Amino acid sequence: MTDASRKAAWMDRLKAAGIDEAALDLRHILLAAQDVGEAEAMVARRINREPLSHILGDKPFWTLDLKITPDVLTPRSDTETLVETVLKQIPDTAAKMEIADFGTGSGAILLALLSEMPNTRGLGVDISESALAVARENAARNALADRANFRLGNWADGIADDSIDLAVSNPPYIASAVIDTLEPEVRDHEPRIALDGGEDGLNIYHTLMPELFRILKPGGLMAVEIGYDQGEAVMALAERANFGDVRLSNDLAGQPRGVSGRKRNS
Numbered sequence: 001m002t003d004a005s006r007k008a009a010w011m012d013r014l015k016a017a018g019i020d021e022a023a024l025d026l027r028h029i030l031l032a033a034q035d036v037g038e039a040e041a042m043v044a045r046r047i048n049r050e051p052l053s054h055i056l057g058d059k060p061f062w063t064l065d066l067k068i069t070p071d072v073l074t075p076r077s078d079t080e081t082l083v084e085t086v087l088k089q090i091p092d093t094a095a096k097m098e099i100a101d102f103g104t105g106s107g108a109i110l111l112a113l114l115s116e117m118p119n120t121r122g123l124g125v126d127i128s129e130s131a132l133a134v135a136r137e138n139a140a141r142n143a144l145a146d147r148a149n150f151r152l153g154n155w156a157d158g159i160a161d162d163s164i165d166l167a168v169s170n171p172p173y174i175a176s177a178v179i180d181t182l183e184p185e186v187r188d189h190e191p192r193i194a195l196d197g198g199e200d201g202l203n204i205y206h207t208l209m210p211e212l213f214r215i216l217k218p219g220g221l222m223a224v225e226i227g228y229d230q231g232e233a234v235m236a237l238a239e240r241a242n243f244g245d246v247r248l249s250n251d252l253a254g255q256p257r258g259v260s261g262r263k264r265n266s
Contacts, residue, residue: 006036010043017047025052032056049184062112066138071130073194075108078251079170079225083112085249085258086168086223093117097165100125100215102155102208105194107135107148109168114144120166125153128193155204156211167212170225171204173197201227205234209241216263223260231256 007026014022025046033039045055053059053068060066061075062083068074087093097120101110104124114122126132132150139148156167174195179187186195197203205224212222222243226234231248238246243261251257 010039013043013047017049019046019049028052028056049188051185051189054189061106061108063115064108064111064138064142066106066108066111067134067141068106069130069134070189071128071191072106072134073170073190075106078253078257079109080112081249081251081257082109082168082170082223082225083116085247085260086113086166086221087116089221089223089260090117090166094119096120098163099123099166099168100156100159100164102167102169102212103127103171103194103204104135104150105131105170107138107150109170110135110148111138111142111144113166113168114147115142121147122149124148124150125155125159126150127152127154128191131191155208156215159211159215161214162217164215165217165220167216167220167222168224169208169212171197171208173201173204173225173227173230175199175201197227200233201230202233202237205230205237209234209237209243213241213243213263218263218265220263221260222263223258225257226259228255228257231259234259 010026011022019025029039029042033042042055051074053074054070058065059068059074062080093116099120099122101124104110104126107124110122110124124135129152135150139145172195174197176196179195235246238259238261244264246261248256249258
């Protein structure tokens with residue numbers, strides 16, 4: 001079989017498996033594979049709807065190159081909206097600040113912010129030790145380990161009152177009943193604990209909003225990712241927690257993707 005015919009056969013198999021971006025995925029596989037046998041094995045895994053990020057072991061996010069494993073949620077380009085939302089509301093990105101990222105997973109959001117805020121230090125908290133191991137490796141991989149700390153924890157438990165300048169989170173926000181309807185890459189391969197937001201998808205926000213308010217310094221900023229249909233509900237929870245200047249931000253497709261707000265000074 002010639003190289004061209006082999007590539008065409010792989011392409012046909014990927015398309016038949018329902019892979020929307022078959023050509024792009026195959027290109028990444030061919031760039032990563034050392035030989036035909038490895039490429040064939042990667043194609044077979046992709047046909048089984050394993051995420052490309054798991055097959056390749058990494059994923060670009062913001063300006064970073066992140067290691068990805070089945071222990072962490074694969075960062076999406078839509079989540080970069082949260083990074084942009086924060087940076088637009090920071091008057092001086094060179095100022096010294098303390099950031100906390102709850103449910104940090106791969107460390108994507110925290111590390112992206114640290115890469116843009118050179119005098120800032122950050123803490124990533126996650127309930128999964130295996131996820132934290134990935135986040136630590138990503139901090140080292142992107143030369144940010146000296147400013148990023150990671151610890152095992154349940155959201156903001158143990159964080160002192162009025163101690164954080166900026167708090168961010170991409171919490172689980174998918175309604176439990178919806179998860180089984182998602183694409184196989186997500187449904188079968190992503191950590192469910194990073195997806196399941198309870199019956200209406202809002203469980204974590206009820207806990208998180210008052211906790212973010214508690215730990216932020218007066219005037220401190222919070223920003224959280226949300227589902228496309230959760231804007232009004234999460235904004236209401238932020239306002240109930242006494243945040244001011246509550247804003248909704250949209251992703252690249254124009255869908256609501258983030259809610260931010262500031263801790264009132266009094």
